[in-house]
Amino acid sequence: MGWGDLGAFGEPSKETPNLDQMAAEGMLLLDFYTASPLCSPSRAALLTGRLPVRNGFYTTNGHARNAYTPQDIVGGIPDSELLLPELLKKAGYTNKIIGKWHLGHRPQFHPLQHGFHEWFGSPNCHFGPYDNRERPNIPLYRDWEMIGRYYEDFKIDLKTGEANLTQLYLQEALDFISKQQASQQPFFLYWAIDATHAPVYASKQFLGTSQRGLYGDAVREIDDSVGKILKHLQQLGISENTFVFFTSDNGAALISAPTQGGSNGPFLCGKQTTFEGGMRAPAIAWWPGHIPAGAVSHQLGSVMDLFSTSLSLAGLQPPSDRQIDGIDLLPVILQGKLIDRPIFYYRGNELMAVRAGLYKAHYWTWSNSWEEHSKGIDFCPGQSVAGVTTHTQEEHTYLPLLFHLGRDPGEKYPLSFASEEYQRAVEHISGLVQQHKATLVPGQPQLNVCDQAVMNWSPPGCEKLGKCLKAPESDPKKCSWPH
Amino acid sequence: MGWGDLGAFGEPSKETPNLDQMAAEGMLLLDFYTASPLCSPSRAALLTGRLPVRNGFYTTNGHARNAYTPQDIVGGIPDSELLLPELLKKAGYTNKIIGKWHLGHRPQFHPLQHGFHEWFGSPNCHFGPYDNRERPNIPLYRDWEMIGRYYEDFKIDLKTGEANLTQLYLQEALDFISKQQASQQPFFLYWAIDATHAPVYASKQFLGTSQRGLYGDAVREIDDSVGKILKHLQQLGISENTFVFFTSDNGAALISAPTQGGSNGPFLCGKQTTFEGGMRAPAIAWWPGHIPAGAVSHQLGSVMDLFSTSLSLAGLQPPSDRQIDGIDLLPVILQGKLIDRPIFYYRGNELMAVRAGLYKAHYWTWSNSWEEHSKGIDFCPGQSVAGVTTHTQEEHTYLPLLFHLGRDPGEKYPLSFASEEYQRAVEHISGLVQQHKATLVPGQPQLNVCDQAVMNWSPPGCEKLGKCLKAPESDPKKCSWPH
Numbered sequence: 001m002g003w004g005d006l007g008a009f010g011e012p013s014k015e016t017p018n019l020d021q022m023a024a025e026g027m028l029l030l031d032f033y034t035a036s037p038l039c040s041p042s043r044a045a046l047l048t049g050r051l052p053v054r055n056g057f058y059t060t061n062g063h064a065r066n067a068y069t070p071q072d073i074v075g076g077i078p079d080s081e082l083l084l085p086e087l088l089k090k091a092g093y094t095n096k097i098i099g100k101w102h103l104g105h106r107p108q109f110h111p112l113q114h115g116f117h118e119w120f121g122s123p124n125c126h127f128g129p130y131d132n133r134e135r136p137n138i139p140l141y142r143d144w145e146m147i148g149r150y151y152e153d154f155k156i157d158l159k160t161g162e163a164n165l166t167q168l169y170l171q172e173a174l175d176f177i178s179k180q181q182a183s184q185q186p187f188f189l190y191w192a193i194d195a196t197h198a199p200v201y202a203s204k205q206f207l208g209t210s211q212r213g214l215y216g217d218a219v220r221e222i223d224d225s226v227g228k229i230l231k232h233l234q235q236l237g238i239s240e241n242t243f244v245f246f247t248s249d250n251g252a253a254l255i256s257a258p259t260q261g262g263s264n265g266p267f268l269c270g271k272q273t274t275f276e277g278g279m280r281a282p283a284i285a286w287w288p289g290h291i292p293a294g295a296v297s298h299q300l301g302s303v304m305d306l307f308s309t310s311l312s313l314a315g316l317q318p319p320s321d322r323q324i325d326g327i328d329l330l331p332v333i334l335q336g337k338l339i340d341r342p343i344f345y346y347r348g349n350e351l352m353a354v355r356a357g358l359y360k361a362h363y364w365t366w367s368n369s370w371e372e373h374s375k376g377i378d379f380c381p382g383q384s385v386a387g388v389t390t391h392t393q394e395e396h397t398y399l400p401l402l403f404h405l406g407r408d409p410g411e412k413y414p415l416s417f418a419s420e421e422y423q424r425a426v427e428h429i430s431g432l433v434q435q436h437k438a439t440l441v442p443g444q445p446q447l448n449v450c451d452q453a454v455m456n457w458s459p460p461g462c463e464k465l466g467k468c469l470k471a472p473e474s475d476p477k478k479c480s481w482p483h
Numbered sequence: 484m485g486w487g488d489l490g491a492f493g494e495p496s497k498e499t500p501n502l503d504q505m506a507a508e509g510m511l512l513l514d515f516y517t518a519s520p521l522c523s524p525s526r527a528a529l530l531t532g533r534l535p536v537r538n539g540f541y542t543t544n545g546h547a548r549n550a551y552t553p554q555d556i557v558g559g560i561p562d563s564e565l566l567l568p569e570l571l572k573k574a575g576y577t578n579k580i581i582g583k584w585h586l587g588h589r590p591q592f593h594p595l596q597h598g599f600h601e602w603f604g605s606p607n608c609h610f611g612p613y614d615n616r617e618r619p620n621i622p623l624y625r626d627w628e629m630i631g632r633y634y635e636d637f638k639i640d641l642k643t644g645e646a647n648l649t650q651l652y653l654q655e656a657l658d659f660i661s662k663q664q665a666s667q668q669p670f671f672l673y674w675a676i677d678a679t680h681a682p683v684y685a686s687k688q689f690l691g692t693s694q695r696g697l698y699g700d701a702v703r704e705i706d707d708s709v710g711k712i713l714k715h716l717q718q719l720g721i722s723e724n725t726f727v728f729f730t731s732d733n734g735a736a737l738i739s740a741p742t743q744g745g746s747n748g749p750f751l752c753g754k755q756t757t758f759e760g761g762m763r764a765p766a767i768a769w770w771p772g773h774i775p776a777g778a779v780s781h782q783l784g785s786v787m788d789l790f791s792t793s794l795s796l797a798g799l800q801p802p803s804d805r806q807i808d809g810i811d812l813l814p815v816i817l818q819g820k821l822i823d824r825p826i827f828y829y830r831g832n833e834l835m836a837v838r839a840g841l842y843k844a845h846y847w848t849w850s851n852s853w854e855e856h857s858k859g860i861d862f863c864p865g866q867s868v869a870g871v872t873t874h875t876q877e878e879h880t881y882l883p884l885l886f887h888l889g890r891d892p893g894e895k896y897p898l899s900f901a902s903e904e905y906q907r908a909v910e911h912i913s914g915l916v917q918q919h920k921a922t923l924v925p926g927q928p929q930l931n932v933c934d935q936a937v938m939n940w941s942p943p944g945c946e947k948l949g950k951c952l953k954a955p956e957s958d959p960k961k962c963s964w965p966h
Contacts, residue, residue: 007779010493010748012513012892014779030495211781211841211889258890265493266748268865296490296497298694358694382751382868382895406694407741409495412865 001196002252003280004265005219011263013211015220018227019246023284026244027295027333032283033302033343034250035325037272039125040068040102040447041346042249042303043192047083047103047114049307049318049326053346055081056443057103064350064364064393065481066272067447069102071124071138071455074476075446076104077114082319084307085115088188091314094180097121098172099192104446106454112144116190119143120172123456126150126165126194129158136456136469145461152467156201161214163201169193170225174232181236188310191229195222198253198260213259230286240289243313245306248281254381268411269380269389272483273367274345274352275411276360278379285333292336299332300343300355309333323439342432348481349442354433359425360411361400363433366393368483377483385412400426450479484679485735486763487748488702494746496694498703501710502729506767509727510778510816515766516785516826517733518808520755522608523551523585523930524829525732525786526675530566530586530597532790532801532809536829538564539926540586547833547847547876548964549755550930552585554607554621554938557959558929559587560597565802567790568598571671574797577663580604581655582675587929589937595627599673602626603655606939609633609648609677612641619939619952628944635950639684644697646684652676653708657715664719671793674712678705681736681743696742713769723772726796728789731764737864751894752863752872755966756850757828757835758894759843761862768816775819782815783826783838792816806922825915831964832925837916842908843894844883846916849876851966860966868895883909933962 007014008023009030035045041052048055056078059067069076077083085095096118101111105123112119124138129151139146140154148154156163173191180187195201195218202217206224210216226246233239252262254270254277264270264277271278283301285291304326308318312328325344331337345353353362367379370391380389387394388401388411402415402422415422453474462468490497491506492513518528524535531538539561542550552559560566568578579601584594588606595602607621612634622629623637631637639646656674663670678684678701685700689707693699709729716722735745737753737760747753747760754761766784768774787809791801795811808827814820828836836845850862853874863872870877871884871894885898885905898905936957945951 004493004749010487012749013781013889014511014513028497030497213887213890216889258887258896263749263892266487266495266746298496382866382893384867385865404696404741406496406699407696409746410865413741 001219001222001248001282002262002264002270002277003267003282004263005252006282008284009282010265013216015210015212015216016223018223018230019284022226022230022244022246022286025288025293026284026286026291027297029283029285029297029299029301031298031300032247032281033300034248034279034281035303036066036346037250037274037278038066038068039249043102044077045325046249046303046306047085048081049084049304049324050081050322051304051325051344051346053349053440054323054325054443056446058346058348058445059447059479059481060349060445061448061478061481063348064352064366065348066483067348067479067481069104069124069447070450071105071135072450072452073104073447073479074106074449074451074454076106076109078444078446079108082322083114084310085188085190087115087311087316087319088314089115089117091186091316093186093188093314094118095188095190096176097190097192098169098176100125100194101192105456107460110144118176121169121192122150122194125197126156126199128156132469139456139459141459146459146465146467147461148465149467156199158199160207161201161217162204162207164203165201166193166195166218166221166225167203170228173229177229177232177236181238186314193222196262198256200256200260215258215260215262219262240287242287243310244286245284246286247283247303249303251278251280255377255379257381266409268383268385269367272379274347274362275380275389276405276409279345287333291333295336297332297336299329299338300341301329301332302326302343305329323441342429344436349445351433351436354429355405356429356432358404358406359429360403360405361426361429362388363397363400364393364395365390365401367391372482379483388414400429402426448478449476451476484702484705484731484765485745485747485753485760486750486765487746488735489765491767492765493748496699498693498695498699499706501706501713502767505709505713505727505729505769508771508776509767509769509774510780512766512768512780512782512784514781514783515730515764516783517731517762517764518786519549519829520733520757520761521549521551522732526585527560528808529732529786529789530568531564532567532787532807533564533805534787534808534827534829536832536923537806537808537926539929541829541831541928542930542962542964543832543928544931544961544964545831547835547849548831549966550831550962550964552587552607552930553933554588554618555933555935556587556930556962557589557932557934557937559589559592561927561929562591565805566597567793568671568673570598570794570799570802571797572598572600574669574799576669576671576797577601578671578673579659580673580675581652581659583608583677584675588939590943593627601659604652604675605633605677608680609639609682611639615952622939622942624942629942629948629950630944631948632950639682641682643690644684644700645687645690647686648684649676649678649701649704649708650686653711656712660712660715660719664721669797676705679745681739683739683743698741698743698745702745723770725770727769728767729769730766730786732786734761734763738860738862740864749892751866751868752850755862757830757845758863758872759888759892762828770816774816778819780815780819782812782821783824784812784815785809785826788812806924825912827919832928834916834919837912838888839912839915841887841889842912843886843888844909844912845871846880846883847876847878848873848884850874855965862966871895871897883912885909931961932959934959
């Protein structure tokens with residue numbers, strides 16, 4: 001989902017009354033970022049509080065390439081990483097993930113091995129349908145075992161766009177919350193639904209209800225679901241004791257727009273890029289009785305902050321034996337403070353850009369290759385800024401491209417290299433970069449090796465269902481990451 | 484000002500708390516349009532309820548050219564046109580215009596000749612400073628006579644951007660409202676301030692206060708002023724008896740961005756074009772006790788509707804002896820109804836595009852000429868949609884380019900000519916076009932002839948001030964309208 005997909009963020013059809021209401025009752029964070037322009041690395045960063053380049057969710061197969069966890073990926077979240085649920089567990093929290101895990105699907109990467117008590121969802125994206133010979137359909141798990149597969153047991157109609165998955169995930173969330181409230185147990189719910197990822201789907205009751213087409217139907221269903229979750233918390237009388245945060249794991253996929261992808265509002269390009277459209281995300285914090293209603297913050301925030309903020313809420317300290325990139329946002333959210341901190345925009349193994357205050361310096365620019373672009377793969381449809389949305393990887397290390405995101409949120413007017421403003425801002429940001437790089441210890445890259453033998457052929461539980469498939473011979477290769 | 488310049492419409496810095504509050508207390512109109520991508524024609528349309536092609540505010544010097552009223556224009560609002568204040572006058576209203584008139588500056592076009600009782604402002608844009616030999620500075624009028632000139636008597640510091648004009652206009656508005664309330668007279672106030680037009684200015688107290696630079700300072704000052712006007716109405720106890728509408732006369736001038744021009748949010752291009760960024764305008768209706776707070780409407784609206792709506796509020800009928808293009812929006816604003824009506828996007832003498840429902844068909848596309856574009860004149864900076872943002876005038880009469888503005892508000896993905904959806908929508912829209920053209924009687928074009936002799940050399944009142952200048956010989960020529 002993109003920054004521009006919510007009414008409160010300026011979507012012209014204003015079809016998200018529940019999320020808009022959530023913002024009106026809580027805090028809108030306008031300058032909130034994902035940790036990567038792609039899903040898996042951003043989610044790994046959310047749960048570890050660390051940049052993907054530290055926690056291993058990146059590739060060195062090529063320079064500045066986006067990578068994720070398709071089902072032939074060999075790697076996943078390393079045991080050495082401490083995940084948010086592992087830490088919360090020690091403080092008595094019951095942790096549940098509903099939806100897409102995306103941190104590796106081999107047994108050692110299973111979410112219940114990493115601090116979650118319960119899981120209802122899938123390890124990978126709902127791509128398909130596959131033929132179960134070349135490629136198996138993605139399994140859905142309940143806790144340790146699979147209970148079926150997408151397309152086979154959990155229908156997604158690619159023609160009509162109908163699938164009731166968001167309703168399943170919603171019901172699962174409501175039930176979990178009820179159960180926790182009944183047992184008076186504190187809980188952490190990571191509601192990581194698949195929608196609005198392509199192939200886009202919505203339940204029958206939402207199909208055709210949006211001005212925006214199928215994508216808008218999916219947004220409306222999410223909006224409705226969030227409204228129901230918040231209402232449920234209120235009806236159970238625990239809303240003032242439950243911190244809720246809504247955000248996205250990357251910008252809207254403009255390549256899939258307009259029917260399968262959303263909007264990044266006034267920002268440049270989309271998912272896969274380190275322009276604002278790739279990494280600035282909608283963000284709303286909600287906690288009635290604690291967050292002043294209608295608050296708006298310009299704090300530079302990151303999904304990694306949800307790690308540190310959640311620990312703080314639970315009265316825990318972040319681990320001190322490793323670099324944590326997230327910060328505790330409670331002073332921001334509860335008291336309106338502003339904390340000075342930069343945002344690092346990574347694409348794979350490269351630091352592409354850095355934001356400090358309202359200035360953003362690009363050290364590298366790239367949308368995607370000419371080769372891909374000529375095939376119609378376009379992460380910036382309709383947008384073209386000379387020297388900025390480049391189709392070759394352009395290095396600007398010695399003279400970074402500088403934008404003022406207040407005057408120019410769309411990154412269309414680079415500041416003159418000769419200006420005093422440029423000199424001052426770049427000097428400041430380059431100091432931050434030096435500091436960052438001096439202490440950076442990259443993790444073992446997890447997204448380099450792919451092997452068709454590791455695909456979801458025989459997930460645990462397949463025997464009971466008669467759904468075990470025969471894996472082919474192991475044939476590990478470098479994964480191919482074209483952009 | 485552009486659609487994307489207000490917080491309520493998604494501006495990322497959210498610096499318009501008063502306008503956002505106005506929207507929260509009133510109705511946000513998300514699909515509201517100017518009558519032209521340029522100032523004068525749009526204002527003439529607002530005050531006459533008629534398309535510029537009918538009321539004469541267009542040129543035939545070239546095909547599909549934007550034209551306005553610079554100070555060497557010979558034409559102006561024809562006597563045959565009936566203006567809103569002329570009609571309201573008959574119902575006992577006192578009418579005042581504060582700010583830019585822009586419907587011609589020769590004596591016969593004076594606003595007090597066309598229904599206004601009072602005027603404080605200027606006939607033309609605050610361009611300058613001029614040398615008073617080649618070109619005089621623009622006069623400011625109080626009612627019938629000038630009281631000084633911009634730059635000379637009313638300072639605009641082009642270096643610092645400081646000018647207190649908006650404060651003068653604000654004070655004038657507050658005073659007029661107080662006077663009317665004291666005398667229990669109904670009133671029509673057309674608060675047509677110059678800001679945020681380039682050269683952009685703001686008062687000292689607002690300079691440097693916006694994240695967005697000088698343009699943002701000007702927006703903040705407008706926001707603050709609107710807040711003060713609304714508060715004044717409340718304090719005088721007449722807010723429930725006063726209908727207030729906020730809008731703009733064209734999209735943000737992206738050519739002046741980022742320091743002198745604003746944002747059109749997710750829409751394509753800006754001022755001067757018939758893409759959404761050129762003509763979709765922010766719009767808020769406010770009338771406490773009558774408009775349900777927090778209302779949002781997708782009614783296709785136009786500045787011309789303010790003519791018919793105002794007449795309706797005053798209990799008057801629109802003139803029946805001529806075609807009126809505006810409609811009465813009261814059923815929309817008060818009861819949430821939706822009225823089926825198209826939007827016609829004219830550029831000069833050409834119908835460029837038509838919107839019906841969520842579909843928009845372009846019959847002609849043009850941003851500006853290659854010749855201009857190669858000189859750096861760009862109405863779509865950073866945006867380029869193949870075959871859409873064309874630099875030659877492209878005719879699509881037989882196969883209009885069709886967009887679905889719900890799925891694709893940015894006009895980036897034309898629908899396939901072969902699709903059933905295309906056929907159905909174009910058939911419908913082409914019927915509307917036929918109907919429209921069949922009854923269209925173009926007015927005498929007012930914006931064809933320019934003459935340096937008619938400039939503001941010796942406006943009425945200049946003698947008292949010793950500010951009369953000698954006009955050069957009359958030398959009428961075709962005005963040059965490059966885009």
